[in-house]
Amino acid sequence: MELDFERCYRAVDSRDQRFDGWFYTGVTSTGIYCRPSCPATTPKRQNVRFFPSAAAAQTAGLRACRRCRPDAAPGSPQWDVRADVVGRAMRLIADGVVDRDGIPGLAARLGYTERHLHRMLRAEMGAGPLALARAQRAQTARTLIETTGLGMAEIAFAAGFGSVRQFNDTVREVYGRAPSELRTACGRSVAPGGAGTITLRLAYRPPLHARALLDFLALRALPGVEEVRDGTYRRGLRLPHGPGEAALTPADGHVSATLRLTDMRDLAPAVARCRRLLDLDADPTAVDGTLAADPALAGAVAAEPGIRLPRSVDGFEMAVRAVVGQQVSVRSARTTLTRLLTHLRPPAPAPGPGGVEQEVRAPGDRSREPEPLDPPAEGAGSAEGAERAGRLRGFPTAEEVLGVPDEVFGMPAGRRETLRALAGAVADGSLDLAPGGDREETVRRLLALPGIGPWTAGYVAMRALGDPDVLLPTDLAVRRGAAALGVPADPRTLDTYADRWRPWRSYAVIRLWRAA
Missing domain, CATH: 1.10.10.60 (Homeodomain-like)
Incomplete structure (x- = not known):
């Protein structure tokens, strides 16, 4: 990857935080690499090298700066x-x-x-x-x-x-x-919380519109899986080595994350999934700059800068949500999914000391968006409407969904069979909904499944795969939001009009949903 020396050096000289994670500054005279925003004195040009990753700087024999902690910078958008x-x-x-x-x-x-x-x-x-x-x-x-201790x-x-x-x-x-x-x-003590609990900061590039993120997640929260309460989003996680739980609280310049893990080897995957869920590696300046260039969106961008694209910690979960939510409201979809989860989820065991269900094991132990117009169901996002923190669990696996009797699904037979086909494709490995999957191939395979059309495939690509440039022109709420902002609401005309929002049309969709 070629890095323009002059542009990078200007960013370092101005200590521009927007470039943290985009590249790393190596100083050959000291043997240290830093963030572009490091407060240390700007090094001389002849002593500077720029690297596209922390690993590249380390490979060149440089160590991380103790002052700016470049290894903890936001990820590259x-x-x-x-x-x-x-x-x-x-x-x-x-x-x-x-x-x-x-x-x-x-x-x-x-x-x-x-x-x-x-x-x-x-x-x-x-x-x-x-x-x-x-x-x-x-x-x-x-x-x-x-x-930790x-x-x-x-x-x-x-x-x-x-x-x-x-x-x-x-x-x-x-x-x-x-x-x-x-x-x-x-110089600081271990954060309280019990065995297997870690509290850390997840950095992001400002601005971050935390209220929009929490509003979006609260509206769709599934009891027993997730909840939003007192400015904190909590959810259960399915991790490679066991179950876990995350509590995420947006703050100034970072998101405070408390992770409860069955196995400490799952720390890196848990952090990666939380960052992906809240879209913390986005470049809001680039996104907002493109969308604000359209006069129709300029006012909304100025009023609410830093709107993120809420993603997912589980691609299969997001695909199930998309199928269940076809042509129904958020409330109806949530009711159907809650019924399904109630059948699949046995009573949770009482949490142990510090609210953790298990001690840490040693490594050797072996085509429409649900309209975002309805308020959350009574109790959703509150202590009464969801299981308490420490009792939340990850979404069921594809294999578990395949084992559900027909009468439990509580939906039309066609949609039920679509869910079965989706779960079967994920279970046998023919459909990859992980963040590293090929987006085009995944969408093609989704469209090949019965009952999945362009809206459902696009919604999965946007939220499960993190595609930043998806438009859902047939979506009723998108069309209502477009009309509210003075944008053409006819699907075909909207599709053409939205070319000016590329490559950030997914973020435009989030704004149109809010405008609806």
């Missing part, structure tokens, strides 16, 4: 939205695929040979998949060192290292300090 192989690979690496399945597993998921994948990542990221995964392990290890051996294996020696060597190389020195230097 470029890799977040790109649909090519490199963008897909970055999302899978962030989700921990390399730690779980190795480079062969990553290459197989992407459909390329290991050699060709390595070549592509080196060309774009300045580092191969092992180095990229290693940089993530180092950041996970630092988080565990500074926020786990022993160093436990942290080493939880972060994905193959040995304690590898863990020690990597931490020293990346941060210039031994793990024990990092724990001493952090």
Whole structure:
């Protein structure tokens, strides 16, 4: 990936926070790499190199700055939205695929040979998949060192290292300090919450319209899976090594995340999924700049800057929601899904100390959008309408949905069979709804399923796959919002008009829903 030196240097000289995560500044005279916004004195031009990733800077022999913590910068919006192989690979690496399945597993998921994948990542990221995964392990290890009381051996294996020696060597190389020195230097006590609980900050690029995010999620909250209460969104998670729970509270400059994990190896995947859910790696300046160029949207953008695209932690869950919500209101869809969940979900066990259901295991233990016009059902998003925090669980798996008797679905037979076909395709691996899936191929396979048309496939692409450029012109609420803003509401005319919103039409859809 080519980085324009002059543009990057100007960003560093002005300490522009908008470029944090886009690139990293390496200073050869000190052997340190920083964020563009690092408050340290601007280095001399002859001593500066720019890198597209933290892993590339580490591969060049540089260690992370102790002042600006570049390894904790927001993720690059470029890799977040790109649909090519490199963008897909970055999302899978962030989700921990390399730690779980190795480079062969990553290459197989992407459909390329290991050699060709390595070549592509080196060309774009300045580092191969092992180095990229290693940089993530180092950041996970630092988080565990500074926020938990786990022993160093436990942290080493939880972060994905193959040995304690590898863990020690990597931490020293990346941060210039031994793990024990990092724990001493952090100068703060472990956050309370019990075994398996971690509290950390998820950075984002301002502005962030937190109310819009919470409103959207509260309207669709499913009891027992998620809730919005007192400015915090909570939900259950299905993670690679066991169940978990996340509590996310937007704050100034960051989102406070409290994660309750069955297995600490799931920290990196949990963080990646929470960031994806709240769209924290977006570049709101670029999005709002494009949409505000249209006079019809300029007022809405000025009034509510930083509107994000709420995504998902589970692609299958989002696909089920899309199918159930075809041509019905949000309230009706939520009622149907709640009935289905009640059948599938046994009573939750009483939480243990600190609200955690299980202690941490050692690693060796083995075509219309539901109209966003109805208010939430009585009690939804409140303590009475949802299970309390610590009792929330992830959405059922495809295999569980396949085992549901016909009478439990509570929907027309055609829609029920669509759900069965969807669950069957996910269960047998013919449909990949993970963030690293090929978007075009996924949409093609969705459209091949009975009962799934362009609206449903587009909704899944937008929220499950994170496609930033989806328009739903036949959506009733989108058309109502368009009419409210003085935009053509006829589907064909709207489709043509929306070309001016590319490549951010998904964000325009969110704004049109709010305008409705």
